Amino acid sequence: MGALKGRVAIVTGAGRGIGKATALRLAREGIKVVAGDIDENAVMELQKEAEQEGLEILGLKMDVSSSEDVERVVSKTIERFGGIDILVNNAGICEEVEVENMTEKQWDRLMSINLKGTFLCSRAVIPYMKQKNYGKIVNLSSISAETGGVLSGAHYAASKAGIKAFTKKLSRELGPYNINVNSVAPGRILTEMIKPAGERNKKVEQELPLQRLGEPEEVAEVILFLVSKASDYLTGQCIHVNGGWYMN
Ligand SMILES: NC(=O)c1ccc[n+]([C@@H]2O[C@H](COP(=O)([O-])OP(=O)(O)OC[C@H]3O[C@@H](n4cnc5c(N)ncnc54)[C@H](O)[C@@H]3O)[C@@H](O)[C@H]2O)c1
Numbered sequence: 001m002g003a004l005k006g007r008v009a010i011v012t013g014a015g016r017g018i019g020k021a022t023a024l025r026l027a028r029e030g031i032k033v034v035a036g037d038i039d040e041n042a043v044m045e046l047q048k049e050a051e052q053e054g055l056e057i058l059g060l061k062m063d064v065s066s067s068e069d070v071e072r073v074v075s076k077t078i079e080r081f082g083g084i085d086i087l088v089n090n091a092g093i094c095e096e097v098e099v100e101n102m103t104e105k106q107w108d109r110l111m112s113i114n115l116k117g118t119f120l121c122s123r124a125v126i127p128y129m130k131q132k133n134y135g136k137i138v139n140l141s142s143i144s145a146e147t148g149g150v151l152s153g154a155h156y157a158a159s160k161a162g163i164k165a166f167t168k169k170l171s172r173e174l175g176p177y178n179i180n181v182n183s184v185a186p187g188r189i190l191t192e193m194i195k196p197a198g199e200r201n202k203k204v205e206q207e208l209p210l211q212r213l214g215e216p217e218e219v220a221e222v223i224l225f226l227v228s229k230a231s232d233y234l235t236g237q238c239i240h241v242n243g244g245w246y247m248n
Pocket of ligand 1: 014017062091113
């Protein structure tokens with residue numbers, strides 16, 4: 001994947017989990033990575049970790065639900081690296097609450113991070129990608145967009161289904177500019193996000209054809225494929241990374 005060397009990527013929610021694994025995986029291909037996260041300490045730690053490995057990762061505090069934050073991160077990326085080639089809309093939150101007990105505040109908060117955040121970050125990078133007539137955008141959907149989800153509330157499933165549809169429409173808008181837009185739908189991946197499920201995670205393992213939960217690095221490999229030349233003729237698609245749990 002040598003063609004990726006020198007490209008510039010923004011990965012949101014890169015402080016831990018799938019985002020962190022993705023930032024490191026892309027940086028190991030020679031990509032200059034801006035790692036944004038609401039948890040500033042986490043991305044500053046990641047920046048240090050990367051420096052020790054000789055990788056270029058710039059950690060920046062960022063709340064994806066704030067257009068000011070998003071614009072600031074994009075400006076800093078341009079200032080530091082001179083362009084943007086890749087965006088991974090990974091930041092997201094999940095909570096388990098039934099609709100009957102869900103407050104408006106819970107609905108709005110989750111939607112503004114998961115769905116509006118994906119919109120805000122995409123909107124902010126489009127002019128820079130169009131300038132280059134090149135771009136790769138990868139959005140994190142979820143198996144819950146297909147199944148309704150088990151650990152998550154209906155607001156989470158709706159946000160992830162929204163991301164999938166957003167991906168399809170954006171791929172139509174940006175295809176003429178040689179910008180690919182795809183989504184990845186993980187099943188159950190071993191990160192902090194699924195920790196609250198505790199013992200229930202063990203039960204899921206038995207249902208999976210591959211008989212185990214996924215590692216964040218295994219999702220990062222698929223994201224790498226989607227930002228590489230190997231997927232140049234792929235756009236508007238959703239790739240399921242779920243150990244065979246749900247088959248499309
Ligand atoms: N882990 C899974 O099983 C799974 C399954 C399906 C989809 N996903 C999706 O993959 C993505 C990453 O999930 P994960 O498991 O690594 O989660 P995680 O909770 O381990 O990490 C999420 C990261 O996003 C950051 N974040 C939260 N709110 C933010 C905001 N407003 N602005 C910027 N950063 C913010 C957090 O600080 C954290 O570092 C999410 O979009 C999630 O919905 C995960």
